[in-house]
Amino acid sequence: MTRSYILHMFTPGRQMSPFDVNMAIDAGYDMAIPYCDVDTKNIGAMTQDAIFSRGPKSVAHTGIFIGGRDVVQAAEMLALARKAMVPPFEVSVCADPSGSYTTAAALVATVERQLRKAHQTDFAGRRVLVVGGSGAVGRIAGALASQLGAQVWLSNRSGSEAAARLSEETNRCFNALTEGVVIRNSTELQSVLADTDIVLATASAGVQVVGEAERSSARKLLVAADVNAVPPAGIEGVGVMDDGKRIGSSDAVGIGALAIGNVKYQVQHRLFKRMREAGKPVYLGFEEAMAMAREVVAELG
Template identity: 65%
Template sequence: MPEATESIPRPYILHMFTATPQMSPFDVNMAADAGYQIVVPYCNVDEASVVQLTQDAIFSRGPKGVSRTGIFIGGRDVMLAADMLDRARQAMVPPFEVSVFADPSGSYTTAAALVALVERHLKKEHSVDFGGKRVLILGGTGAVGRVAAAMAASLGADVAIASHSSASRATQVSDEINRRFDVATSGVATTTPEQLQKELARAEVVFATAVAGVQVMSAADLAHAKNLLIAADVNAVPPEGIAGVNVMDDGKPLAGAARQDAVGIGALAIGNVKYQVEHRLFVRMRTGGKPVYLGFPEAFDEARAIAAGLG
């Protein structure tokens, strides 16, 4: 396989796989801004197709060309994306090996930013960490909620994944997360106001990870959260997911909370860290000099580093 001459350097190419009918424009933009010159989406990709697509990408450019080639895995299913990342890694034939980054629906980087900022404020405001803390995830059956649950549980938190639809749905998702990521979480129902308020009374940390534009915790609900230390909301679309948490809040005292030292973290504070995490991981793929495989543990490491630099 001939290598490009110095006068015609090989371009940076990113192949983007998604199981959905279209790739996220957000991720396409992020890849281009990180320096990829050619960005090619592949839609409706199933797990079985990953090996062939990966090997088509690695064998056509030569050992030097693969260093300027990357694979991104998107979609909406966090479990499938993790499995596709594993399949891509297994398909490599060194020295024909490229970097791979998975971030379905932005869930890995968003959850990383969410958990890292909460961890920062637990230490800053309360001098504690996640160990033993009761974490309630409202809207926890979605993509961001699932990944945040796995991250928080891995840090020793007592994680409850809440479903507004049913206890069985919450338990099903909890079981899937526990098996796939070797953590311990539980599922709870918040179908009625009484169920929600009962769970809030036990919670020390609340994550709101429901779909945009849905309030999952009202001011009346907040009054029941007598042990609450931190409430963090990823919803940037009105109304606020947690009453009293503004999108710009980053450790602001939470009005209406039972504890005077309770603070809120809003969607734009989380989004700022998420953006930096995704950008840095794309740049790491392109400039690292050797293949890397980036999933939510690597996203969390990056988010922690960014959060530590916030002072």
């Protein structure tokens, strides 16, 4: 008898993202079953409940996805799920809270591509400002850029203590070296942008965080990337379809939300397929998402 491919989808929240359910089904899972209120306290028990019912041969047709909104909690849940495995009862697990791991990976990989194409350089030694650096995508994007050798500012509007605390937690949990910076008005933003090579806009949808006046102050700017697809643009002058288009008369190039989103979609789709088709269990977090994003953008040339 051929066993169905089942993906158990765990979230600490009240509902699983419909986007993630659709992605799982489109990647070949026969059933994608959401479970709410699953967190670090009960993920071990839920994992073992999922693995022991199918037998050592059929357990390979089972997978676990971890969602939610907290990037640190998701990383902890991924580690706890892995710890709960009892070989040969072991399944693949993928974490992608709020799509932040795959979106951040797509963002950083597309910027890396344009740094090379437009400026013959990379992240090493570059100053990166993440606007919206307290959010899920911003924190992971900052961590990934840091791992590639960039000096990363994670912006925060809540004050210096909050900025420092968030940066320290990001560094500790994601093997990064970032710095919190407080930006509460246009003057502070222009001051920071004056020393910025790369700006990543990861703030809330439909909010413009960098206007033309602020962007014009970034005279060293090489790449501006914006994940906001809801008007107005997060960075004025960067269109949603832009993928290396020059911004005004400057040497900087822009990357828009749909260009990033196309890569994000491929990354998540391929990670789900990798789980389903793997000969042995795999554990997929933000670093694996980054590796996959680099594969996707390499195909773009």
